Amino acid sequence: MSSSEQAAAPGRKLAHPAREEIRLEAVLHALADRVRLRIVCELADGHTDMACMTFGLPVSKSTSTHHFRVLREAGVIRQHYEGTSRMNRLRSDDLEVLFPGLLRAVLRAQRQSAPATP
Amino acid sequence: MSSSEQAAAPGRKLAHPAREEIRLEAVLHALADRVRLRIVCELADGHTDMACMTFGLPVSKSTSTHHFRVLREAGVIRQHYEGTSRMNRLRSDDLEVLFPGLLRAVLRAQRQSAPATP
Numbered sequence: 001m002s003s004s005e006q007a008a009a010p011g012r013k014l015a016h017p018a019r020e021e022i023r024l025e026a027v028l029h030a031l032a033d034r035v036r037l038r039i040v041c042e043l044a045d046g047h048t049d050m051a052c053m054t055f056g057l058p059v060s061k062s063t064s065t066h067h068f069r070v071l072r073e074a075g076v077i078r079q080h081y082e083g084t085s086r087m088n089r090l091r092s093d094d095l096e097v098l099f100p101g102l103l104r105a106v107l108r109a110q111r112q113s114a115p116a117t118p
Numbered sequence: 119m120s121s122s123e124q125a126a127a128p129g130r131k132l133a134h135p136a137r138e139e140i141r142l143e144a145v146l147h148a149l150a151d152r153v154r155l156r157i158v159c160e161l162a163d164g165h166t167d168m169a170c171m172t173f174g175l176p177v178s179k180s181t182s183t184h185h186f187r188v189l190r191e192a193g194v195i196r197q198h199y200e201g202t203s204r205m206n207r208l209r210s211d212d213l214e215v216l217f218p219g220l221l222r223a224v225l226r227a228q229r230q231s232a233p234a235t236p
Contacts, residue, residue, distance in 0.1 A: 024227050025150050032146035099227035101219055109142050109217035 014072065014079045014086075019094045022075035027099065030074035035059055036067050037110045040076065043090045044107050051085040132190065132197045132204075137212045140193030145217065148192035153177055154185050155228045158194065161208045162225050169203040 030036060035057055042055055057064050068088060071077040076095070077088050095103045148154060153175055160173055175182050186206060189195040194213070195206050213221045 024224075024231050025152055025155065028146050028150035028224070032143050032150050034143055037143065098231075099223065101223040102227055105217065105219040105223045106142075106146070109220055113142050113216075 012081055014081075016072060016078060017075045019075075019098065022091075022094060022098055024099060026074040027076055027095065027102070030071050030076050031106055033067065033070075035063075036071055036076075037106070039067060039071065039088075040090065040103075041107060041110050043077065043088060044092070044103075049080075049082075049087040049089045051082075051087055053085070130199055132199075134190060134196060135193045137193075137216065140209075140212060140216055142217060144192040145194055145213065145220070148188050148194050149224055151185065151188075153181075154189055154194075155224070157185060157189065157206075158208065158221075159225060159228050161195065161206060162210070162221075167198075167200075167205040167207045169200075169205055171203070 031040065038057070039055060043050060052064060052068055055064070057067070059067070068077065068079065068086070071088075072079050075091055078091050079086050079088050081087070090103075092103060149158065156175070157173060161168060170182060170186055173182070175185070177185070186195070186197065186204070189206075190197050193209055196209050197204050197206050199205070208221075210221060
């Protein structure tokens, strides 16, 4: 558990699987969606923590929240609060240790198949 | 379309997406399942066409048929009939052209996370 999670108020605690709890099927399921692939690509390109609201996704706020939750619960992203913003980062290191080359291959495939996302 | 498909009786024709119709999300969804990952690993290890019944999956026949259909419709495997047996092979070449390294990374991850499947 990260320090930001420990410091969060109880109602704002965000559950994350530990590295050893991350399952390949769950990661593949989390990535098997157009919107979630876009989120993952933008996080990979951004090289920094990004607030949910900065993605400009073509879905409602509740649907967007759902997609980020699927990614977090599968172990693909880590989320924490900064003020009222929910910030996101890819768990690239955890995924690379568990499934070497997988995230890179997915990102490359996604960029090839959807190169221009405005 | 393969020659075996063209020769099949109409009721036994099996639909496959052309290479350019294969979508990353559909492939990831097809792979996001324990039983389907096992099928894909066994096909990769077998290096030959394998009949559905040879896999010895821990599911009912209808569930097994469903899993093979999901893999076929996503473009992960190609199926054809030999007599009454439905034979399966991985579309490794198509997937490698479309999504370089993806199938290899998934197979490696699956073997690491579930090394012993009796």
